Amino acid sequence: MSKHFLRPPGAVAEADFLGRCIRCGKCALACPYRAIRVAGLLDGLEIMGTPVILARKSPCYLCLKCVPVCPSGALESRVKKREQVRMGTARLNRKECLNWQGTFCRSCYDHCPLFNEAITMDGELRPVVNEKKCVGCGICEHVCPADPAAIIVTPRGAG
Template identity: 70%
Template sequence: MSKKPLRPPGASKEVDFISSCIRCSKCAQVCPYKSIKIASLFDGITIMGTPVIKARDIPCYLCMKCPPVCPSGALNRKLRNKKDVRMGTARINKKECLAWQGTLCRSCYQSCPIFDEAIKMDNELRPVVDEKKCVGCGICENVCPVEPAAIVVVTGGR
């Protein structure tokens, strides 16, 4: 199953994003963390040249520098508050998650920038994602000690 690309904060729906992004790379250039990469032919012909975030490598740290520099409107320039970002939603594979298998692990919970809101710990100290509050930045996916990550950001379906 191929994973849809994770887009920078403020991105419109995928079909609209693809048609409105002018592939100028300004969002990638302004990203201080180098989280935003430009999709190559290997990522697929339809997304080639567009900005993508590969959270397992470098997640989005929600600095919010990319939306204001987008000249085409593919990224919502008015977006300022990190809690309003909707890049995707983190999903936990409970069969692979250490905490869900009885080993104490709080990596995703402690790393989440929407602390104790987007990811909470249940009574048995297992992480639970609040889909309404998760912004989809991918920091949880990046810090997950399991390989492949037991928590991944999925796009669409919101």
């Protein structure tokens, strides 16, 4: 697996997460959208058995049903509202973005659950990411019609 995966909402910092997660899979079972999958052997020994989200395939819809079922504290129960989630930050590649290249598109803007907050439109109706508001759910990456996606969520702590 590439390093391009997200952790579920409420995940503690990665090093701490790997120590706390008991690899029970309860968070994956609780997700009604099947966004959370359990990393397998081919994903690497260090993360094997831990929950991952591949935003391009299946983003997090911020239902937060995974958080209260975590028995180990790897997902912090203090996260109760979607605005509190910090899974990562969306990064927009203007060279790949259809809208920035002259083809009208509002996919990321229209589908963002924090509508007109995390992604806004500039004066020329081009998307702009507000990094302070973005929760990193990956919905924007999932719906982006560009191939490769023009907007990619960088996991928290990945820079």
